[in-house]
Amino acid sequence: xxDLSWNxxxxxxxxxxxxxxxxxxxxxxxxxxxxxxxxYIFEPGNAAALMDLSMLEQMFGNGPDGLKRQAExxxxxxxxxxxxxxxxxxxxxxxxxxxxxxxxxxxxxxxLEGSDVELTTLYIVPGQGLPEHIPEHDLAIxxxxxxxxxRPVLNEIARLxxxxxxxxxxxxxxxxxxxxxxxxxVIRIVPGVTVPMTVRIDRTTLGEIASGKTPLQSHLxxxxxxxxxxxxxxxxxxxxxxxxxxxxxxxxxxxxAESGFNIARYVDYRSPDGLFRKYRIVFIAGKPYACHMAIAxxxxxxxxxAGMSESAAKxxxxxxxxxxxxxxFCRRHRAALAGIADRVGLDYFGIDCAQTAEGKLLIFEGxxxxxxHAMDSPSIYPYKVPQMRMVFEAFRAMLKTRAMSQPxxxxxxxx
Numbered sequence: 001x002x003d004l005s006w007n008x009x010x011x012x013x014x015x016x017x018x019x020x021x022x023x024x025x026x027x028x029x030x031x032x033x034x035x036x037x038x039x040y041i042f043e044p045g046n047a048a049a050l051m052d053l054s055m056l057e058q059m060f061g062n063g064p065d066g067l068k069r070q071a072e073x074x075x076x077x078x079x080x081x082x083x084x085x086x087x088x089x090x091x092x093x094x095x096x097x098x099x100x101x102x103x104x105x106x107x108x109x110x111x112l113e114g115s116d117v118e119l120t121t122l123y124i125v126p127g128q129g130l131p132e133h134i135p136e137h138d139l140a141i142x143x144x145x146x147x148x149x150x151r152p153v154l155n156e157i158a159r160l161x162x163x164x165x166x167x168x169x170x171x172x173x174x175x176x177x178x179x180x181x182x183x184x185x186v187i188r189i190v191p192g193v194t195v196p197m198t199v200r201i202d203r204t205t206l207g208e209i210a211s212g213k214t215p216l217q218s219h220l221x222x223x224x225x226x227x228x229x230x231x232x233x234x235x236x237x238x239x240x241x242x243x244x245x246x247x248x249x250x251x252x253x254x255x256x257a258e259s260g261f262n263i264a265r266y267v268d269y270r271s272p273d274g275l276f277r278k279y280r281i282v283f284i285a286g287k288p289y290a291c292h293m294a295i296a297x298x299x300x301x302x303x304x305x306a307g308m309s310e311s312a313a314k315x316x317x318x319x320x321x322x323x324x325x326x327x328x329f330c331r332r333h334r335a336a337l338a339g340i341a342d343r344v345g346l347d348y349f350g351i352d353c354a355q356t357a358e359g360k361l362l363i364f365e366g367x368x369x370x371x372x373h374a375m376d377s378p379s380i381y382p383y384k385v386p387q388m389r390m391v392f393e394a395f396r397a398m399l400k401t402r403a404m405s406q407p408x409x410x411x412x413x414x415x
Contacts, residue, residue, distance in 0.1 A: 013051040015082050016102060017109035017373075023059055024375045032056065040069070047076040058102050067101065069316075074099060074123055078131055082109050082119040089118035091400055094137035096160075096168070097121050098153040099145035103219040103235055103369055106143035106170075106348070110373040111395045126152040130160075140405040141347070142170040145369035146178045147233055167402055169347040170368060177344060178366040180262050187363065194356055195363040197222050198264040202233060203253065206261055210249040219263075231258040237300060242266050260398030269299070269354040269362050276301055278364070279321070282350040282372055282391065285398040286341040289391045290325040291350070291372050293318040293386075309380050336361040347398065348408040 022029060033056050049071035057066030093112070097105045105121075112119050120135045124144070142157055144150045154172040161168050171320035172283065177186050184195045199220050201209075206229075208214035216223040229252055231239040239256055243249045270276050278301040280291040294306040295314045308314050321329065330337060333355075340363070350370035354362045375390040 007171065012081050012083055013048040013055075015052075015109050016055055016107055016111050018083065019052065019055050019059065019081040019377050020110075020373070029056060029059070033060070033281075037188040044072075045076055047073040048080065049069050050088050051074075051080060053100060061103060067099075070099060074125065075412070078123040078125065079133075079135060080121050080123075081135075082112075082121065084112075084118055085114065085116070088117065091139075091396075091403060092118045092120070092137040093399060094135060094140040094166075095119065095121040095143045096140055096157050097123050098150045099123055099125065100147075100149060103371075104145060104147070104150065106141070106145070106368045107371055107373075108141070108143060110371065110375075111392055113374075113392075115392070115396055117396055117399065124160075126156045137166055139167040139169065139399065140164060141399075142168065142172050142175060143368065144172070144175070145367055146175050149233070167405075169399075169402055170349075171346070175368055178349065178368070179266075180365060183363070183366050187340050187343050190332060190336055190343060192336035192360055193339065193363060194267065194358075194360040196228075196264040196267055198262050201261055201263055203259050203261070206249065206263070207253055210246050210253060212246060220265070223263070223265055228264045228266050230262050231256060232262060237302060240300060251325065265358065266299075267362055269311050269356055271355075272357075276354070278352060278354050280350060280352055280370065280372070281337075281373075282348065283337075283344070283346070284348055284391070285396045285401070286338075287394070288325075288330060288337045288341070289394060290322050290329070290387065291370075291391065293321045300346060315381065315383075322383060322387045332359070333361045340366075347402065380401045 007255060010291075021030070030107055033053075036049055036053040036056060038062075039046050040053055043049065050069050054066045054069035054073065057063070059071060093108070095105070108119055120137065121143075122131070123135065134198055142154075144153045144157065146154070154175060158172045161172065177183065180198045181200050184197050187193055188195055195222060201219055205214060205219065209216050209219070216225075225246070226242050226244045227249065229241055229243055229249070234240065239258065241252055242254050258274045275295055276299050278294045280303075281288050282291055283289075292303055294301045294303045294308060295311075295317060296306040306314070308318065344366065346368065349366055349368045350372065352364040352370070354364070356362050374384070374392070376384050378385050
């Protein structure tokens with residue numbers, strides 16, 4: 001039986017990895033939620049409990065309340081240590097993070113769970129100086145993902161990085177390249193890559209395109225219907241839709257009140273058997289690693305809606321994909337993968353992609369905050385255990401290599 005009493009130290013939250021695993025396994029988190037509410041009432045200064053309460057509120061669909069609890073926690077302190085096993089750590093990693101929802105930062109706890117790496121997170125708040133005490137660490141990594149809301153945080157981190165006393169991974173200037181409207185400009189010249197132009201567009205202009213007052217091509221040079229439309233800053237399919245014509249675009253606007261959107265032309269990437277296949281790949285020190293493959297009869301694929309666990313054939317194909325990733329997929333798309341890694345220039349990031357009928361690599365998006373985890377049941381997906389272990393070991397090896405290979409700098413009083 002899972003112990004859901006909240007008896008962590010005053011210093012350490014349970015963290016996103018443990019809470020997500022409990023939720024993923026179908027554990028009733030109500031008792032834990034109740035215990036955290038009691039902490040909130042009787043120990044309002046318990047920042048660790050507030051951070052866990054923030055995550056649970058978000059998991060329960062109470063996003064605004066969750067962000068309020070996080071803001072209260074950050075008023076008390078901005079440094080949080082993640083749980084780890086006993087013994088001395090082999091490496092101390094400091095995450096430079098942005099306040100925000102669960103998907104706003106690289107979920108490092110998943111990558112480091114069970115390892116001997118000590119993870120501490122420092123939340124950067126523009127307009128506020130750094131805490132008086134910065135935890136001892138061997139290297140730091142920027143975890144704040146690219147978004148309009150995070151731009152001030154990334155700018156602040158960029159100001160701090162040149163004089164940071166330890167090596168810093170994931171240059172914030174390169175994180176900014178992953179914006180949907182920038183990424184196509186960054187990697188469109190890479191051989192073997194297809195990445196549709198994506199542009200930001202305001203509601204009024206999109207309405208004029210829908211009504212025929214403004215030509216689509218005047219804003220999206222390669223634009224033809226069908227279009228992919230989504231609200232600015234949206235993720236996980238929120239507001240994402242394929243519209244087949246101007247009438248469909250008008251209907252979309254009638255259903256969505258947002259003021260700004262991303263639009264791009266739709267690329268039909270179905271395979272000869274009529275199914276769609278989407279891949280998640282992470283790059284660690286420039287080398288690609290397979291994380292999952294989802295197969296579905298619809299273009300908008302997410303691993304959880306693809307019915308992978310119920311289909312022996314789909315699981316067998318994913319297993320073959322992982323087993324032959326280096327010798328088949330990477331060989332087939334060698335120039336594309338190498339070019340993407342080089343052009344993006346980050347120590348760690350992920351892409352969601354597919355293959356076109358012409359054999360090119362179709363890029364949907366890039367991000368440093370994609371969830372890469374080992375939560376799937378080993379009894380259902382036995383082949384994922386060694387694959388994810390390889391990904392996690394590569395990430396830890398990269399951290400240790402970077403920590404040793406980059407010279408330290410003297411701390412600056414300007415920080």
